[in-house]
Amino acid sequence: MNLNQHQFNGRCIAILGTGWLGQHIARQALGMGMEVSTLTRNPETSAVLKGMGVQHAITAQIQDNTWHRQLSREQDYVVNCVSAGGRGLEGYRQSYLEGNRSILEWAGPEHPARFAYTSSTSVYPQTDGRSVDESSPTGNASEAGKILLEAESLVLEHTSFAQATVLRLAGLYGPDRHYLLNLLRDGATEFPGRGDLLLNLLRLEDAASAVFAALQDSAGRETYNVTDGSPVEKQTLVNWLANQLDRPPPEFNPDKQPTRSPIRRTSGSIPSRRIDTSKIRDALGWKPAFPDFRTGYKDLVRAG
Numbered sequence: 013m014n015l016n017q018h019q020f021n022g023r024c025i026a027i028l029g030t031g032w033l034g035q036h037i038a039r040q041a042l043g044m045g046m047e048v049s050t051l052t053r054n055p056e057t058s059a060v061l062k063g064m065g066v067q068h069a070i071t072a073q074i075q076d077n078t079w080h081r082q083l084s085r086e087q088d089y090v091v092n093c094v095s096a097g098g099r100g101l102e103g104y105r106q107s108y109l110e111g112n113r114s115i116l117e118w119a120g121p122e123h124p125a126r127f128a129y130t131s132s133t134s135v136y137p138q139t140d141g142r143s144v145d146e147s148s149p150t151g152n153a154s155e156a157g158k159i160l161l162e163a164e165s166l167v168l169e170h171t172s173f174a175q176a177t178v179l180r181l182a183g184l185y186g187p188d189r190h191y192l193l194n195l196l197r198d199g200a201t202e203f204p205g206r207g208d209l210l211l212n213l214l215r216l217e218d219a220a221s222a223v224f225a226a227l228q229d230s231a232g233r234e235t236y237n238v239t240d241g242s243p244v245e246k247q248t249l250v251n252w253l254a255n256q257l258d259r260p261p262p263e264f265n266p267d268k269q270p271t272r273s274p275i276r277r278t279s280g281s282i283p284s285r286r287i288d289t290s291k292i293r294d295a296l297g298w299k300p301a302f303p304d305f306r307t308g309y310k311d312l313v314r315a316g
Contacts, residue, residue: 020224021045026087026125028074028115029094029107030057032189033130036220037091038066049087051079075110080118089227090115090123090173093130104156108163119172127173128226130219133180133212133237135160138285141210145288146180146235168233175233177226182239182287186216190312192246193253196262204268207247209284212239215302225298236292242304243286249305256313 025041026049027034034050035057041048042065049068050061058069072079074094094111096103112129119125136144137152150161164178185191195203222238225231251261292298302308 017044019228020089023047023088024049024084024086025089025091026051026083028090028092028111030061031093031095033184033216033219034091034093035061035064036216037093037223039064040220040224042066049083051083073106075106075114077114077117080114083118085118085120085123087123087125090119090125090127091130091223091227092128093223101155101159104159109159109166112163112166116166116171122172124174126175126177126227126229126231127167127171128177128179128223128231129164129167130223131160131164131178131180131235132157133182133239133287134283135164135180136285136287137283139283141284141286143286143288146237146291164235168235171233175229175231177231177233178235179222179226179292180235180237180287181219181222182212182214182237184214184216184219185308185312187312187315189216190309192250193309193312196250196253196257196259201260201262202268203246203250203262203264205246205264205282206266207245207250207264209246209282210243210286211246211249212243212285212287213305213308214239215300215308218300218302221301222292222298225292225296228296231296234291234295236296237287237289238292238298239287239289240300240303240305240308241289241293244305252306253309253313256309 024047027038028051030050030052038048048066050066051070052058053073055071058071061069070079070082094107096107135150135153135157138144167176167178254261
């Protein structure tokens, strides 16, 4: 997406939660001439952000109010892209639900900034490969998904910001984060789970561009799905990656549990659906620079 960078030049942005995605957004904001404030729970990350040129780097837990007086209210844009940081469901509640409550408390009864909150497509519980959009039912969401939905509702229905937008991001990957590719490089011959499940993916750079699109005037008080728009079966993706590495495709073992997810599902069902992204494309003119896994993984495979 080609952003109108001129509209952001000289403006103030607060990025609350500066992990992998938040740091990338901060770099882009600095590159557009913005005054950047950040919030992170990690002092080392604050030091990195200051080294990048961030003008105001705050170290605090987002769910606390200790940072409220440290962050200037003179913000044109506020972005919440905090991650759960472990601790299971309690981590979800603290980071997503209590974190947004803390932000709204900081904002007060009225704030002129445009606010963007990055949620997740994991709120959709569908397991049969059907296409889902922002109006699809979420009543059978996992316990983690229910917390995310509650946080979304808080943002959209109780916010004091001039504009509040929720972005449901798909599974992120990109430089320094490519779990399946790493498994293959490590010599894995068996993958946990099923290979026929549909994955909805999103490259890091496209997630950041969607955030800036959500800060435009036209974004409104809306929810948008954000994926590359090209769902792919896990087996297809893994086989392609194996071929690029000149390795035999691994087998999938449905009885083997993945170790990377901090939240275990209690329903026994794993979502498999096609996420429709037509709303953000039509309403905001956003489109991904990496429209499928082949374009997205090409440079990652070559990076070695």
